[in-house]
Amino acid sequence: MFFGFLFELREAKVPVSLKEFLVLMDAMRLNVAAYSVEDFYYLARTALVKDERHLDKFDLVFGHYFKGLEAPADATPAIPAEWLKALGEKLLTDEEKKQIEAMGGWAKLMETLQERLNEQKGRHEGGKKWIGTAGTSPYGAHGYNPEGVRIGQEEGRNSRAVKVWDKREFRNLDDRIELGTRNIKVALRRLRQFAREGADLELDLDDTIRSTARNAGWLDLKLVRERRNAVKVLLLLDIGGSMDGHIRTCAELFSAASTEFKHLSSFYFHNCPYEALWPDANRRRVEHMSTLEILRTYDPSYKLIFVGDASMSPYEIDEPGASVEHFNDESGAVWMGRLLAAYPKAIWLNPVPERYWGGTMSIGMMRTLMGERMFPLTLEGLDRAMRRLTR
Amino acid sequence: MARFDGTESYIATEDLRVAVNAAVALERPLLVKGEPGTGKTILAHEIAKALGKDLIAWHIKSTTKAQQGLYEYDAVTRLRDGQLGDPKVADIGNYIVQGKLWQAFTADVAPVLLIDEIDKADIEFPNDLLLELDRMEFYVYETRETVKAKHRPVVIITSNNEKELPDAFLRRCFFHYIRFPDRDTMTKIVDVHYPGLQKALLREALTVFYDVREVPGLKKKPSTSELLDWIKLLMVEDVSPETLRQRDPAKLIPPLHGALLKNEQDVHLFERLAFLNRRERG
Known part of the structure; x- marks a missing residue:
């Protein structure tokens, strides 16, 4: 039942395990979601997604997998229209702008682009329809079409490019790479500055012995604050x-x-x-x-x-x-x-x-x-x- | 089976209801996240009210250890009693102090257990509770007994996202992210709290409120609880809808802003925007 859904989620990098999937099955058996697609969607979401960062991906996959039921999800990656436009105004001559008008204007160009993005599955090079590199389609990188829209060119062709337009590759640095960071951590450790902060939690043994002795043998506990990197x-x-x-x-x-x-x-x-x-x-x-x-x-x-x-x-x-x-x-x-x-x-x-x-x-x-x-x-x-x- | 459908003082969206009911039906913890002030903690209170159960709240601080939720062995009191020659000392059970989890496990009717702001604790804290929350039992070494839940309590866990929670922990929970309420939901929420509120005042107040949230660069966006406080103030001070409607750009700071802006940098930001506006017009 729905195993394809599980695999599609995992493919979309939503971290779902079999255990969570079985929980969902269990919930279905107990009739938590009573025969409505929406309830099922909410149930699947609460059972399978454990972080709000994955909610969007989940929605996309749900929409795709259960297409035909009621799937409102928009599966196309969003391209900020304003920078494409800005690009066009910078680079295009008046004559070229007229050509775009002939094709139906910017709105039309963007619309076709969205369609192509939907149709196209993988990477593409050459040719004149698909989005890829080095072709004459209006969409893609390194192209010759005057109304070309450049999308995600992998690396600047020239390290000292005058204007960098590949906005899509500015990703946040991923801080989850654990491998190989140990050495760096050790080096960074030099920067530690210990300060005692927060509540008194650690037993101060020396002080406890001293004050217990002074207290005629009655126990007198002394605590100090924990040391933390400040x-x-x-x-x-x-x-x-x-x-x-x-x-x-x-x-x-x-x-x-x-x-x-x-x-x-x-x-x-x-x-x-x-x-x-x-x-x-x-x-x-x-x-x-x-x-x-x-x-x-x-x-x-x-x-x-x-x-x-x-x-x-x-x-x-x-x-x-x-x-x-x-x-x-x-x-x-x-x-x-x-x-x-x-x-x-x-x-x-x-x-x-x-x-x-x-x-x-x-x-x-x-x-x-x-x-x-x-x-x-x-x-x-x-x-x-x-x-x-x-x- | 009792179902949770919100209460007369709490508006629960459809997805939240499904999540709560799933957690209740499958007896698994529900992890609730969301912007501060969107009613995460209140939710546990309302679930307890709606299902007619007791609430046991465990508020987590940065120094809370998982063990404290199970039990604590009060060795210091035992030592003192020993020095004083108290006969109680012979039975170690006299010095085992029950924690919140223990109370929840041994209650006669399954209660609602709220573990509030789990992300405040040490990074290992959730891992230390894995088995206890999964099997709902733990072992007391001092008295060599196993405490097992008579009825599995409804566990609600809230997090403000200050720390990432471990995967193994997440896999054992249901998860719900409380989205910031849209205008319609918000109107209902305010309605529930202040039933007799003038429609016009509410409309203007919500407009100002969502405008304030839109201002870029705010350190702390006002949330539902701040809105409710602010509306209460507006009612006490008898501010008219017309005063709120005056969108004089020179007076960008909303009246009684102290309830909405909790941060002096944010107030400064507003003052600067007001100043810039005045300069542009002048």
Whole structure:
């Protein structure tokens, strides 16, 4: 009964086990959901999904598997229309825009795109209908169609692209990678700062003996507070573009850091921090936090750690308006200065091997800005960096 | 079998009812998550009321250990009694203090057991309760007895998502995420709490409330419980619907905002927005 549903859920990466499935069967036997599709949907959801992050995936699979019953789910991945539009306005000549109009305008183009996304199952290359790479279909990457819409091109063709449009690959770093993070955790452990916090819970043996003796042998228990790691860390991560090659190393670092520090806040930026940072790399189009607000929110006792390759065009650091993403009123150097002034304990971790640092001008500039506090993102570099932070 | 359909003081959505009834029917714990202030803790009280059962509430703090829910051995009192020569000392059972789980297991009628804010405790806490919640029994080493549930209690567990819960624990629970109520549900909820409220005032108050929630960058979005407090204040202070309707951009801060904005940064944010608005117009 419904075993296909179980497998489809697992395929969609909803973590469902057989045990939960049997529970659902049991609930069906007990008539918890009385013969209505909606009740069955609610029941299946409460029995099989254990985290709100998976609710959406569950809805998609439910809609797909029970299609024909009553499935309102919309199975197409959403593409933010406004950036596609912005792309079009930037790149298309007037003549090309007219061609689009001929095809039915933007709305029509998007509609066809959604249809194709529905039809297409796997990866595609070449050809002129499907969405893929290097074709003449209007949809896909590296194409020649004037009204081409580029979707999720894997990596920038050129590491120093002038404008990066592949918005869809800015994923949040996954902090669940456990493998290989042990060494990093050990290195981060250097940063621990123990402080006694919270309620008195630990038995203070010395004090208990002393005061019991003073109490003429009547027991007098003395307790102290537990020691906890009190270090606070503000982590700023470069994401997208040239950082793609380093995504694994960064994810490992992030994973280790998020389990090691209780007070850890992380934000994302692209190439160089400016007036706004993103709390969530996936939602960077919608949600950002002004850097000034971050400066106000986190007190100077936070230790500031940048993670980035610092590889960009030099203008992005020292000229206003040179950001690849938007128009910045003030240069990156100004914002770096503000951040460093607010947080005296700061370092920069660079995943680019140290011996190549000389080859990129912007790395040198960033190093100067950081006051030479730039370290390679290797175990040994991390160790040096942590020593530097605790100095 | 008793079914839960909400009470006259609690509006339960259809999906919540199914989840609660599934948990009651299969005698498995129900894990409830959701934004703070959406009525997670209240839910357990209302289930107890609706099913006519007693409620045993176990509020978890950062220092709570799983063992405390089962029983505690009061060694210190026993030591003192021993030094004083009290005859009670011979029976160790006199110094075993029952925890909330024990009380719930041995009650004559199966009660509702609320384990509130389980994510506040140490990361190992849920793992330490796996077997106890699954089999509803545990062993007392000191007295060498096994405590077994006479009737399996209805277990409601709430979490604010401060920590991830282990998979093994989640697999043993039903799960429900209380979504933030939409306007219609919210109207019903307010209705249940303040039956005689003017329709016009409620409408304006809800508009202001959802507008405030929309403001980007709020640290703590006001939730249902804050709305209810605020409406009560509005009624006490006799604020008219017209005052609320005045969408003067210079007065962006809603009246009696103290009930809605719980954070000085958020109040500052509103003041700054009001200031920017004034400057744009001036």
